[in-house]
Amino acid sequence: MKITLSILFAILLLSCIDHPLEPPLPPAAVSEVPENWEQAQAGRYQEKSNYIQSHQAAYDWFGNFAFSEVDGIPYIALKLLPKLAPELWGGEENFLDVVGLFIDERQQSYPIARGIGFSGLSRTEAQGNIDYASFTCGACHIGRVRLENGQIDYLDGGVNMTFNIALFRVKLYQTLQTAYAGETSDNKYQLLTQKLLDALDAVQKNNPHYFYNNFQTGNRNFDADYEAAQIALFKQDAVQTIKQFAQRAEAEYEGFGALIAKNYEGLESEMLAGFPGMADATGLSAINGYVSLRKIPVVKWFASVSLPPQPGITDFMSVWEQDKRRTGWDEGHKRLINGGGQWNGNVPMPIYRNLIAMLTLGLEKTDVRVAAFAEELLDGLPASPYPFNVDIVQAKKGQALFAQHCADCHQPKNGKVYDNLGTSMKRAYVVGTLLNYAARKQLYANCAPDTSIQLAGKDVKPCAEFDGISLEGKKDLLMSPNNEHHGYNARPLSGIWAQAPYLHNGTVPTIYHLLIPEERPTSFIKSRLDYDSQYLGFSWNSEQTVNQNEGYLFQVNVIPALSNKGHDKDIVEGEKTYRLNWSGDKQSAFAIIEYLKTL
Incomplete structure (x- = not known):
């Protein structure tokens, strides 16, 4: 990897380009609570099974x-x-x-x-x-x-x-x-x-x-x-x-x-x-560049600069229903707007999001077919349905509260990046100018518009276009500009029950603790397979005796990047107040929890 002063100067110029804000979002539609949860649950299981069977080759490449x-x-x-x-x-x-x-x-x-x-x-x-x-x-x-x-x-x-x-x-x-x-x-x-x-x-x-x-x-x-x-x-x-x-x-x-x-x-x-x-997936990716630079005596001193400037530790994400997070083109086909995938949306296009996750391993000749099949599978892969019972009456009460306080942000194709929720911003700043440039360069080297692969017996060019628009000459769009991803996406909440623990850094064990911030624990058990259906999260209480040897004790607030603060204060935007802290109304909090089970 050659670093010259002219390249570094060009990188700095790119980072200073101003980009317009995302357009305002329309009012969000809210999913209706089904009248019969058991019937709806069975239907969703069948829908997911049918979907995987109809995308079996893509599923096999994704899984194995x-x-x-x-x-x-x-x-x-x-x-x-x-x-x-x-x-x-x-x-x-x-x-x-x-x-x-x-x-x-x-x-x-x-x-x-x-x-x-x-x-x-x-x-x-x-x-x-x-x-x-x-x-x-x-x-x-x-x-x-x-x-x-x-x-x-x-x-x-x-x-x-x-x-x-x-x-x-x-x-x-x-x-x-x-x-x-x-x-x-x-x-x-x-x-x-x-x-x-x-x-x-x-x-x-x-x-x-x-x-x-x-x-x-x-x-x-x-x-x-x-x-x-x-x-x-x-x-x-x-x-x-x-x-x-x-x-x-x-x-x-x-x-x-x-x-x-x-x-x-x-x-x-x-x-x-x-x-x-x-x-710290960003860090694991950057390690490969660090290792390469350490081998070159003249730039060995520069190696540590290639590592992220901030800790980027985050929970793994669910990746189903990517169509709800899918970005789109502006009118002039110059920018990608109204969407984003991972925590801060800095890799807007699905094929490249999949590819950059693969590049974490630092392998030679990364197999682009895996990324392409993953895009095919995940675009419409249904979320796994909540596998336990739901109180339909309570869920309907929660639906109205969700529509009033949550839906505007957690709607499909919301590309807005939020930096005003009080969460740790460490993860949001890991991709600096150098990493942004290096990522674009590496992504393009692995999958350029003329890259051809065999997919299901056909010659295809998976990176030739996006939504019908040619990507020729659009290398800079493989990563979003730095000034557009310093914050976090509010993702659609399909299958949110299975995403626990919550916040990007996994420091809040259940939805109950997210809505009742005063009761957030400073330590809890992670990685148990049992589920807490009352609080909506995996079994987290260290005093519980079921499967006591499963999971591990997780301490929060030990470093700023693992702060469990945030999403805990009401937000006012224009004339509307969004309630995030439900400590004074736990009954309503439990109604929202019941509704979230149905998503």
């Missing part, structure tokens, strides 16, 4: 396909990690449960936890290369909730609140150190290679289906023959392959440490351990 065919963790090496350091990983059934990736009962023959994909699923030539593994979209965005009968309901497009991406990187680094056994020279990579090959021979001798579980999908069989051929390919160039894999893992760990040191003073040990269900 790796982000690159030529880069990542060698799949065979990944599955051998618990053989190198069994004390760091989980059980035989699922060694990745320690980082919150689970076995999805709907695909029990899949050879590894949900959220891990391998390139053999997408590669045209079955044995054209070794299989590389990476996280998939489903790692963060296929969640779970435990029903009253103890069964698990899967939330496709929701939030996997148990996934701890930071802890995975730390455990990977610790596993390598265990394998090195104190060796610090380049001989450590040979030692690592030999230990992996020894472990490989042992498991292959005992189980010819150890790596792929005889998995079958479509017209591809990952049987014993496929497994034997992959093992032979892996052994051919094992020394170089494993060295590259280990060096990257070490560099990412170093970069993660630099990010923590720069932005998380006072929270270093907690950040190193990671927080399930949340991450």
Whole structure:
């Protein structure tokens, strides 16, 4: 990455361009409370099931396909990690449960936890290369909730609140150190290679289906023959392959440490351990640039500047019903308005939002097909319906209150960014001028208007246009200007019951605590699968005894970025007052809660 004074000067000029404000929003329509919740609930489950079946290929790419065919963790090496350091990983059934990736009962023959994909699923030539593994979209965005009968309901497009991406990187680094056994020279990579090959021979001798579980999908069989051929390919160039894999893992760990040191003073040990269900995704993306710059002596001093200037830790988001967040063109087709996706909407177009999430992993030749299929799936993917009972009478009372105080902001295609709610603005300022420029450059390099891919058997150019308008010459629109995303979007609230905990940084456990700010706890349990249907949020009380060992204790207000303040004071806009603090009227707060269950 070359940084010149002329480029930096151009970046500064771009950041100073003024942009007009979003046009005023029309009055919001409000969803009606169904007369029969059980009937409506069953209909919504069926609607979602039908939608996924009709978009099965896109769903499979979203849930199971790796982000690159030529880069990542060698799949065979990944599955051998618990053989190198069994004390760091989980059980035989699922060694990745320690980082919150689970076995999805709907695909029990899949050879590894949900959220891990391998390139053999997408590669045209079955044995054209070794299989590389990476996280998939489903790692963060296929969640779970435990029903009253103890069964698990899967939330496709929701939030996997148990996934701890930071802890995975730390455990990977610790596993390598265990394998090195104190060796610090380049001989450590040979030692690592030999230990992996020894472990490989042992498991292959005992189980010819150890790596792929005889998995079958479509017209591809990952049987014993496929497994034997992959093992032979892996052994051919094992020394170089494993060295590259280990060096990257070490560099990412170093970069993660630099990010923590720069932005998380006072929270270093907690950040190193990671927080399930949340991450500093912007920071993880920037680590890749940091690692690259550290390799260039003349700009090594500049590396820390490439990291975000503020802590950007946030909860994972639900990604269903993206059509309700979809941006659009202004009349002259010069700007994108009236929409935005993630917390502050700084990546307006869906294909690039998906792609930038993939770039977090820093892989070579990121597979644009994953981003394109995700766009196809998520545009109309229905939110998962609330799986418990609803008091219809109360919900109808809440509907009127919601219409009066909430709907104007939380309506579809509201691209307005709010900076007056009292929430921590740290996350909103993570994308500075340099990161904005670097992101646009990287996004364009991966998917330009002339980029062609094979999608469902057809040659397509997924980044050639947006809503019928050519993107040629519109590279600057891949990221919104900095002065347009210093704040947070008020998203539509479809499936809001499953987004708990609340605020962008996940510091408020339930909707009740959001509406009654005086009772917000300074610590609570995150990542339990049980649900609190009274307060509308996942089971949060540390004194509850059900599934006591599930989840982790989360402290708020330990740093400004984890403040649980905000959305707690009434707001006056023009002649209208929007009530946000319902501490003096809990009955109405519970009515709103009941209505939100129906969305």
